[in-house]
Amino acid sequence: MVSLKDISVRCGVSVATVSKALNGHKDVSEATRERLVRTAREMGYFPNAQARALKTNRTYNLGVMFLDEAGRGLTHEFFAKVLNSFKTEAERAGYDITFISNKDIGGRRMSTYEHCKYRSVDGIVIACTDFTTPDVFEVINGDIPVVTIDHIFDCRTAVVSNNESGMERLLNYVADCGHKKIAYIQGKKSAVAEKRLAGFWKACTARGIEIRPDWLLTGDYCNPDNTYQLTKKLLRNKEIPTCIFMPDDYAAIGGLNAIKDAGLSVPEDISAVGYDGIAYSQLLSPKLTTYSQDTPKIGATAAKQLISLIENPRTTFTEVITVDGQFLEGGSVKKL
Amino acid sequence: MVSLKDISVRCGVSVATVSKALNGHKDVSEATRERLVRTAREMGYFPNAQARALKTNRTYNLGVMFLDEAGRGLTHEFFAKVLNSFKTEAERAGYDITFISNKDIGGRRMSTYEHCKYRSVDGIVIACTDFTTPDVFEVINGDIPVVTIDHIFDCRTAVVSNNESGMERLLNYVADCGHKKIAYIQGKKSAVAEKRLAGFWKACTARGIEIRPDWLLTGDYCNPDNTYQLTKKLLRNKEIPTCIFMPDDYAAIGGLNAIKDAGLSVPEDISAVGYDGIAYSQLLSPKLTTYSQDTPKIGATAAKQLISLIENPRTTFTEVITVDGQFLEGGSVKKL
DNA sequence: TTTATTAACGGAAACGTTTGAAATACTAAG
DNA sequence: CTTAGTATTTCAAACGTTTCCGTTAATAAA
Numbered sequence: 001m002v003s004l005k006d007i008s009v010r011c012g013v014s015v016a017t018v019s020k021a022l023n024g025h026k027d028v029s030e031a032t033r034e035r036l037v038r039t040a041r042e043m044g045y046f047p048n049a050q051a052r053a054l055k056t057n058r059t060y061n062l063g064v065m066f067l068d069e070a071g072r073g074l075t076h077e078f079f080a081k082v083l084n085s086f087k088t089e090a091e092r093a094g095y096d097i098t099f100i101s102n103k104d105i106g107g108r109r110m111s112t113y114e115h116c117k118y119r120s121v122d123g124i125v126i127a128c129t130d131f132t133t134p135d136v137f138e139v140i141n142g143d144i145p146v147v148t149i150d151h152i153f154d155c156r157t158a159v160v161s162n163n164e165s166g167m168e169r170l171l172n173y174v175a176d177c178g179h180k181k182i183a184y185i186q187g188k189k190s191a192v193a194e195k196r197l198a199g200f201w202k203a204c205t206a207r208g209i210e211i212r213p214d215w216l217l218t219g220d221y222c223n224p225d226n227t228y229q230l231t232k233k234l235l236r237n238k239e240i241p242t243c244i245f246m247p248d249d250y251a252a253i254g255g256l257n258a259i260k261d262a263g264l265s266v267p268e269d270i271s272a273v274g275y276d277g278i279a280y281s282q283l284l285s286p287k288l289t290t291y292s293q294d295t296p297k298i299g300a301t302a303a304k305q306l307i308s309l310i311e312n313p314r315t316t317f318t319e320v321i322t323v324d325g326q327f328l329e330g331g332s333v334k335k336l
Numbered sequence: 337m338v339s340l341k342d343i344s345v346r347c348g349v350s351v352a353t354v355s356k357a358l359n360g361h362k363d364v365s366e367a368t369r370e371r372l373v374r375t376a377r378e379m380g381y382f383p384n385a386q387a388r389a390l391k392t393n394r395t396y397n398l399g400v401m402f403l404d405e406a407g408r409g410l411t412h413e414f415f416a417k418v419l420n421s422f423k424t425e426a427e428r429a430g431y432d433i434t435f436i437s438n439k440d441i442g443g444r445r446m447s448t449y450e451h452c453k454y455r456s457v458d459g460i461v462i463a464c465t466d467f468t469t470p471d472v473f474e475v476i477n478g479d480i481p482v483v484t485i486d487h488i489f490d491c492r493t494a495v496v497s498n499n500e501s502g503m504e505r506l507l508n509y510v511a512d513c514g515h516k517k518i519a520y521i522q523g524k525k526s527a528v529a530e531k532r533l534a535g536f537w538k539a540c541t542a543r544g545i546e547i548r549p550d551w552l553l554t555g556d557y558c559n560p561d562n563t564y565q566l567t568k569k570l571l572r573n574k575e576i577p578t579c580i581f582m583p584d585d586y587a588a589i590g591g592l593n594a595i596k597d598a599g600l601s602v603p604e605d606i607s608a609v610g611y612d613g614i615a616y617s618q619l620l621s622p623k624l625t626t627y628s629q630d631t632p633k634i635g636a637t638a639a640k641q642l643i644s645l646i647e648n649p650r651t652t653f654t655e656v657i658t659v660d661g662q663f664l665e666g667g668s669v670k671k672l
Numbered sequence: 673t674t675t676a677t678t679a680a681c682g683g684a685a686a687c688g689t690t691t692g693a694a695a696t697a698c699t700a701a702g
Numbered sequence: 703c704t705t706a707g708t709a710t711t712t713c714a715a716a717c718g719t720t721t722c723c724g725t726t727a728a729t730a731a732a
Contacts, residue, residue, distance in 0.1 A: 051388040051718030074416040387688035
């Protein structure tokens with residue numbers, strides 16, 4: 001690997017000058033600057049990231065904290081897409097991304113935050129299904145810039161999907177279709193689940209739709225089996241709803257199977273809606289009516305915010321950015 | 337951040353001694369070693385990854401080259417799962433993983449290989465859908481340890497799925513069910529596609545099944561729309577096959593929709609099989625008969641091999657490791 | 673011509689490690 | 703009581719940068 005010194009001897013100047021020239025400092029003449037840049041290119045020079053980081057305390061590396069309690073990890077389409085766009089945007093800005101977790105180093109267990117310190121990441125993005133772990137709190141309370149996705153902490157920038165209004169939009173559509181008897185299988189206790197429930201509640205009251213306790217179940221996100229069971233349960237009631245809100249599109253598959261196994265069909269006998277807008281939902285027939293989260297925008301926004309936080313620590317304020325999604329009308333809701 | 341020097345002054349020894357003690361060198365007395373390790377722990381010391389890397393040229397960072405021509409990136413379940421297990425295994429061994437691609441740094445475009453050099457990754461894993469790009473060749477021809485997944489280069493370790501025998505297994509099952517008229521929509525030209533075709537061919541000849549040119553189509557992997565069209569095309573023939581081999585499970589969804597849209601049903605009117613064993617395939621009804629790739633093992637094996645290559649450069653030989661998958665009998669193939 | 677000002681460049685320390693060689697302390701043997 | 707040998711520790715350079723400060727040279731002002 002060719003270093004600054006190599007260039008300096010070749011050109012007969014000091015390493016300091018080379019460094020300054022390559023970094024566009026002012027106190028180097030245009031002529032030599034041009035010459036140094038050219039030979040650097042010729043010699044195939046690239047800065048040594050470690051040396052630079054050691055000196056500047058900037059690694060141009062972003063830590064991604066990506067814990068999924070369900071163990072699905074990257075398999076979770078929502079997270080995968082968000083991460084994908086986050087990565088793309090970060091790379092556009094010259095940052096690389098590294099997965100961060102708690103790990104063992106030299107026999108001693110390292111917390112996630114310590115891991116970040118060890119690697120000297122410039123910033124951290126947290127996208128978890130569980131924001132209540134000690135690991136998360138330690139990072140939140142640390143002194144490294146952080147952006148959270150779909151969860152809001154005081155004094156930390158957050159990028160959140162419009163879960164509340166998205167749910168309202170869905171319910172209004174269903175109500176417009178004439179449905180009054182609506183069941184909701186919601187996801188597990190989390191900020192996201194609360195928001196969606198709030199939207200559901202709000203829209204229901206606005207439309208004069210009764211929320212029956214026995215039709216409001218709590219299940220797991222992204223768990224088709226669980227949703228299958230809960231849907232079965234709903235269908236065993238003496239009175240069954242005309243429409244079921246599934247926790248999310250993926251879980252919905254289980255719900256749809258339960259309906260099918262009960263000898264009913266969607267949307268003729270019963271309607272169903274999902275949430276997320278994953279690719280698969282639009283390959284079903286009928287297509288699932290759902291609310292598509294704008295994952296590309298969520299990821300890109302998170303990256304931009306994080307980088308802004310890093311590069312302009314003074315002028316950037318922590319804020320909560322809500323990213324709108326889009327209603328997707330499929331064919332899974334019958335117009336009564 | 338507490339450094340070696342902090343520990344050294346606290347304990348009244350030199351930094352050299354602290355370094356050696358913490359790294360378990362022999363030439364430091366047991367007493368001081370114990371004392372240094374203890375105070376290091378007390379003071380919350382962690383090594384500075386950059387400084388260490390600068391000196392040792394070892395970063396404990398693995399580069400992941402992860403290009404998906406279809407742009408699905410991490411959304412691709414096969415890759416997501418492989419990456420997940422790769423990550424887990426790597427972390428177990430004390431390595432972090434960083435995404436590597438070509439990028440711009442300081443105005444100059446950096447190739448993927450240069451990027452690796454810049455970040456000084458200890459090793460690279462390549463999991464792409466397209467292994468013919470210059471970026472891949474440059475990495476392959478470089479001097480950084482490499483493991484490829486599902487593609488074989490001479491002189492480089494590869495972890496591959498048993499595409500040939502997996503396909504044979506599938507075809508034998510279908511043949512056992514009594515099918516003779518079999519169509520195959522294969523994926524785009526790639527090492528994987530070739531292997532599967534070889535298995536298909538081999539098993540067909542062994543079972544005396546004719547391979548009709550008009551029933552051997554080439555489409556895209558992971559492209560339901562494309563597979564939808566090609567399936568339609570198959571169904572428009574005067575004579576239609578009794579079973580269709582889809583490029584993969586995900587693409588199969590399109591194929592199944594085409595069958596449904598043609599007023600036919602699976603498996604009553606026509607049978608279908610996929611490949612991959614993604615989660616969705618087992619949520620369909622009927623479940624898709626397919627061949628499940630052992631993604632956890634593929635990823636973990638790749639990580640182990642790569643780390644072995646890094647840590648024992650002498651004793652480790654490049655090899656090709658085939659990871660067996662598992663046949664999944666669903667209900668999408670009719671027994672004739 | 674002298675002095676002040678500015679532009680261009682070099683010296684050198686520092687970032688936090690690792691590591692071979694040199695130095696010191698200790699132990700055992702003669 | 704030396705001497706050799708070993709165990710333990712320190713020195714100091716090095717890794718490749720960045721950056722503050724000093725130096726030189728050139729230019730402008732007096």
